[in-house]
Every structure is written in structure tokens, then in C-alpha cells.
Amino acid sequence: MVLNIHHRRGLSVVAMALACSPAPLYAQYIGKAAPSLRVSDPEYTSLGLNLGPIKVFSDIDFDLTYDDNVFAESTAENSDFLLTVTPKTELRYQTGNIALRGFASAAYRRFADLSSENSTAAVVEGDAAWQPRIGESVTALGGWTRGVEDRGDPEARNDTSVGPRLSDIFTGRLGYNRQRGKISFKVDGEVRKYNNLSSLDADRNLTSYAGRMTVGHRISGNVFATASGFFTKRDFRIPVNIFGVNRNAETYGGRLGIQMDPGGVVEGSASVGMFHLDSAGQNTISPSGTVVDPDYNGLSIDASVTYRPRQRTAITLDAFRGDVATFRLGAVARTDTQVALGVQQEVRHNIYAQLSGFYRESKFRGLGANEQIVGLEARAEYLFNRYTALGITGRYSKRDSDELTEKYSRFRGGVEARFSF
Numbered sequence: 001m002v003l004n005i006h007h008r009r010g011l012s013v014v015a016m017a018l019a020c021s022p023a024p025l026y027a028q029y030i031g032k033a034a035p036s037l038r039v040s041d042p043e044y045t046s047l048g049l050n051l052g053p054i055k056v057f058s059d060i061d062f063d064l065t066y067d068d069n070v071f072a073e074s075t076a077e078n079s080d081f082l083l084t085v086t087p088k089t090e091l092r093y094q095t096g097n098i099a100l101r102g103f104a105s106a107a108y109r110r111f112a113d114l115s116s117e118n119s120t121a122a123v124v125e126g127d128a129a130w131q132p133r134i135g136e137s138v139t140a141l142g143g144w145t146r147g148v149e150d151r152g153d154p155e156a157r158n159d160t161s162v163g164p165r166l167s168d169i170f171t172g173r174l175g176y177n178r179q180r181g182k183i184s185f186k187v188d189g190e191v192r193k194y195n196n197l198s199s200l201d202a203d204r205n206l207t208s209y210a211g212r213m214t215v216g217h218r219i220s221g222n223v224f225a226t227a228s229g230f231f232t233k234r235d236f237r238i239p240v241n242i243f244g245v246n247r248n249a250e251t252y253g254g255r256l257g258i259q260m261d262p263g264g265v266v267e268g269s270a271s272v273g274m275f276h277l278d279s280a281g282q283n284t285i286s287p288s289g290t291v292v293d294p295d296y297n298g299l300s301i302d303a304s305v306t307y308r309p310r311q312r313t314a315i316t317l318d319a320f321r322g323d324v325a326t327f328r329l330g331a332v333a334r335t336d337t338q339v340a341l342g343v344q345q346e347v348r349h350n351i352y353a354q355l356s357g358f359y360r361e362s363k364f365r366g367l368g369a370n371e372q373i374v375g376l377e378a379r380a381e382y383l384f385n386r387y388t389a390l391g392i393t394g395r396y397s398k399r400d401s402d403e404l405t406e407k408y409s410r411f412r413g414g415v416e417a418r419f420s421f
Contacts, residue, residue: 032418033352033381033391034344036306036314041349044383046420054093058421061086065393065414070114071160072152072399074407078160081112082414097131109148116163122146125171135180139188145169152397152410154336154362154371155328166197167204184216184224184259204327205237214259222261228271229254234325239280243330245294245366248280251323253300260305270303270319277323277333294332296365298323301337312346316356324362332366350383371401389418 048057063084069077088105107121125143132138149156149165157165175188189211196204210232216224231252239248257271279294301321308314318340326334342356360373375397383389394413401407 033354033379034314034346036308036316036344037312037346037352038308039312039346044350044386046386049421053095054091056089056091058087058089059418060088061416061418063393063414063416065412067410067412069408069410070111070117070151072156072408072410073160074405077408078114080114080117082109082117083112084109099129100126101128102126107148116161119148119164119166120146121148136178137176139173139175139177141171141173143171145171152373152399152408154334155326158405165201165204167201168195168197169193170195179216182218184218184226185214186216187211187213203236203238203241206325207235207237208325209233209235216259222264222267224259224261226257226259226269226271227254228257228273230275232323241329245330245332246280247326249294249323249333250278251275252278255300255302257302265309266305266307268303268305270305271301273300274298275300275322279333294365296333298335314344316340316342316344326364328364328367328369330367331364331369334365335363337361347380351381352383353380354378369402369406371399371406373397373399387420389420391416391418 046057046059048055050056061084063082063086065082065084066079067082068079070080070082071078085108086105089103091100091102093100103126104124105122109117109119109121111117123143123145125141125145127139127141130138145168147167147169149167151157151164170193171190172192173188173190175186178185189209191207191209193207194205196202210230212228212230214226214228216226219225229252231250233250234248236247239246241247253273253275255271255273257269259269260267274297276297277295299321301319303317303319305317306314307317319338321337322335324334324336326332328334338358338360340356340358342354344354345352347353355376355378357376358374362371364370375395377393377395379391379393381389381391392413392415394411396409396411398409399407
């Protein structure tokens with residue numbers, strides 16, 4: 001599911017860091033080509049507006065993109081130009097030991113010829129952080145997202161006569177974080193409700209429940225050794241699909257790893273362990289005639305690390321491996337492995353660039369189908385002043401699959417302009 005909204009930091013548009021203290025109201029760097037760099041030139045920093053005690057940051061993006069394979073097809077590719085207009089507003093308020101934030105954005109996507117692909121994505125969310133004492137915080141988040149499915153997703157709609165799938169995602173999260181001396185402790189819980197707008201996609205509607213607890217021990221400076229336990233539960237509105245597979249499941253597991261708090265040359269976290277999928281279904285006869293046990297164990301990986309060898313250079317690594325909800329008919333379960341490696345650079349005080357490569361593998365148990373996607377993405381950005389920026393982007397991806405109709409190659413490139421207020 002692709003939301004097509006450039007949010008402030010995070011792999012998910014509804015992600016919020018479990019900080020040890022409320023975030024202060026800093027001025028905003030308007031660039032997005034190198035978000036992991038710490039450099040901040042006052043000449044190119046958006047100061048926002050003051051509405052009494054509330055700080056307001058707003059901007060609007062105009063992206064013109066050429067897509068040489070809009071439907072991610074293996075043959076007879078359709079190309080088109082796409083204009084995306086994305087207004088965003090963020091509100092921040094801080095008083096004493098309480099910090100509040102509100103965020104709203106929309107992405108209006110309009111194609112030159114393939115008007116059936118036109119769509120609008122959106123995000124509205126709010127979060128709060130309370131610091132009862134130094135080194136301890138409680139955080140809460142609530143939000144709504146209008147998601148737009150990307151045609152290149154592993155289980156995207158293949159029917160090109162209608163537009164991409166649209167869904168409403170409602171999210172609630174509550175977390176507690178404590179870090180004192182050599183011990184750190186984090187726990188958070190989340191509920192997400194997925195509701196697809198089309199009645200034809202009713203079997204995709206579900207509610208997910210997730211929880212995670214991490215205990216860390218400081219081994220030196222800002223480095224902690226960590227042990228984590230996690231749990232997720234999928235509750236489908238229509239549990240059994242037409243193949244008789246009950247897709248409700250519980251996944252739980254644990255990981256050991258390392259966490260490096262911000263401030264050093266390296267920051268982020270990386271952990272590895274195991275997960276177990278406990279399915280509500282019984283042994284299933286797959287479409288290929290194979291008897292498949294839905295329960296299984298797998299390798300679990302979760303990593304997000306930033307290395308800054310110099311002030312104006314950042315190298316990022318993101319990796320994940322785990323169980324993912326599957327909707328493909330006949331599939332009992334799906335395991336994704338994703339790795340992304342990128343370099344971000346301040347070329348000059350007002351020129352930023354980014355180059356990254358990515359890999360994703362999706363394995364569908366029961367179908368015996370595997371898919372691999374590899375790709376490259378590049379971005380460069382020129383800041384005219386604190387209010388205006390111009391950028392160019394390019395992205396190439398190629399998918400290989402056991403199913404011939406699921407193979408494709410795709411290039412997207414364009415220009416973008418951003419205006420901050």
C-alpha cells in the first residue's frame with residue numbers, strides 16, 4: 001500500500017518515535033533529498049508561523065512524473081505523465097512537560113491520459129508526549145489515513161479497467177519509555193483497522209493488534225544491548241476465503257540486538273531473532289495440490305541504522321524480515337524480506353543529493369510463488385531560499401517472479417517544486 005505522502009521522519013506515515021522527552025520546537029529544514037543529515041543553514045530553514053503559542057509549518061509540493069509502466073505490467077506497458085499536488089500542515093504546541101502535534105496532508109494524483117488511475121491520498125493525525133520526570137515519557141497517537149495502492153505492490157489489483165484500491169486506515173497507539181542510568185525500557189501497543197472502500201475488496205478488511213516490549217542495558221556511551229519481544233494478531237472481518245483458508249493469525253517472537261541513541265557517529269537500532277506464526281486455520285490443500293501447514297517459524301530481522309562518517313554525509317540501512325498479511329487467493333501465509341541502503345550528501349550549502357538501492361522478496365506459502373524486486377532511486381534538490389526548492393527524481397525497479405504475468409520493469413522520473421510558508 002502506497003500513500004504517496006512525504007511525511008516527516010519514519011518508515012510509516014503514522015509512525016511516531018518513543019522519545020525520552022517531548023520534542024522542542026525547532027525550525028524546520030525544508031529540503032527532503034537528505035533528511036538524515038544534521039546540517040542546518042539558517043538561510044534555508046523554514047521558520048514557520050506563530051499563532052499564539054502554536055507553531056505552524058506548511059508547504060506544498062508539485063511533482064510532475066513520467067511513468068513508463070503505470071500498471072506494472074509484464075507486457076504491453078502503458079506510459080503516462082502524472083501530476084501530484086501535496087499540501088501539508090503541521091501544528092506544534094509545547095508547555096512545560098507536555099508536547100502536542102497535529103499533522104494533515106493530502107496527495108492529489110492526476111494522470112494526463114489514464115484518468116482511471118486518478119486518486120487522492122490523505123493523512124490526518126495527532127500525537128501527544130508527556131514527560132512526568134526526566135528520562136521517562138508517555139506517548140499517544142491517533143490518526144486516519146486514506147491509502148492508495150501502488151500497482152507495483154506484490155498483491156496489487158491486476159484489473160487495469162478500474163483504478164487502484166483505496167482504503168481507510170484508522171490507527172491508535174500508546175507507549176511508555178524509561179531510560180535511566182544503564183537500563184532502558186520501552187513498551188507500546190497499537191491497534192489498526194483497515195477498511196477497503198470497494199465492496200469487492202471486503203475480504204481484505206481486518207483489524208490488527210500489536211504490542212512490543214524492549215529492555216536495554218547500556219554497554220558504553222549511547223550504546224545499549226537490547227532484548228525485545230513482540231506480538232501481533234490479525235482479525236479479518238471475513239476470516240475464511242474462497243479456498244477455505246482461515247487467514248486469522250497470531251505472530252509472536254523475540255529478537256536480540258543493539259540500540260544506539262542519537263548524538264553519535266552511528267545511531268539507530270538493529271536486532272535479529274525468530275518469529276512464530278500461529279494460524280487459526282488447519283492444514284490446507286493449496287491450488288497446486290500440496291498439503292500446507294499454516295503454522296511455521298521464521299527468521300525475524302528489524303534494523304534502521306544511520307552512519308555519519310562526516311557532518312555532511314549520511315549512510316542509511318533499513319532491513320526487515322517477517323510475517324505479512326496476505327490476500328492472494330490460495331496463499332496460506334506471506335513472508336517479506338526487505339533491505340534498503342542509501343547515501344545522502346550535502347553537495348553544497350544549498351544542494352542535496354541522495355542515492356539508494358533496495359531489494360524485496362515476498363514468499364507465498366501454499367502457492368509456492370516467490371517474487372523479488374530490485375531497484376535504484378536517485379534524488380537531487382536545489383534550495384533557492386527558505387521558501388522555495390526545486391528537485392529531480394528517478395526510480396527504476398524490476399520484479400522477477402515464478403509467475404510470468406507478475407514480472408515487470410518500471411522507470412519513474414520527474415521534477416518537483418516545493419514552496420514553504
